[in-house]
Amino acid sequence: EVQLVQSGTEVKKPGESQKISCKASGYNFSRHWIAWVRQMPGKGLEWMGFIYPGDSDTRYSPSFQGQVTISADKSINTAYLQWNSLKASDTAIYYCARRHSGAYYDYMDVWGKGTTVIVSS
């Protein structure tokens, strides 16, 4: 079974750093892009970017470029989302999702359950 298991809820203070994870199983991790999607409290979905674990090629939404770092370690089938200095406005649920793409299709077919990050002083 294809699964993405995300790390647990984090409560942090503004200015702190944070790295959350997304561990894949049930498929060849290196061959599928992993996307990150933000959902702020009571709001919609926002695509942050994705990474190809095979060669770490990474694409960011301009809205998130420079604000976060997406990385992956293919030796342990895990993708990461990292902040150097959190802000209160980073409070949200963060989902990872597998990109499933081919000749005529391109979508996110498997999702993690989400990691809640709360940033509060």
Place this chain on the structure above:
Amino acid sequence: DIQLTQSPSSLSASVGDRVTITCRASQNIRTYLNWYQQIPGEAPKVLIHSEFHLQSGVPSRFSGTGSGTDFTLTISGLQPEDFATYYCQQSSATPWTFGQGTRVEIK
């Protein structure tokens, strides 16, 4: 960036109703339009990909149509488990973008 505009933003419907949600793209996105369902407290789940392809395991009461810039998700015979928020999403170009969501509530 490609903008997606969903309508309505919310609707009230009864079990058994036929429900239609539309999604308009700011430019031609060919068939790269996907629909997701999000039940409160859960992760999104793909229903329809590539405009009209039903994702494996999704009930056939869900269907999608489109024409490059205008797309429709239809639920034929709303069920209690369908009360959720629905999002369209384009994968024609990065940055990928989502519509603002349509909340389907019980009448």
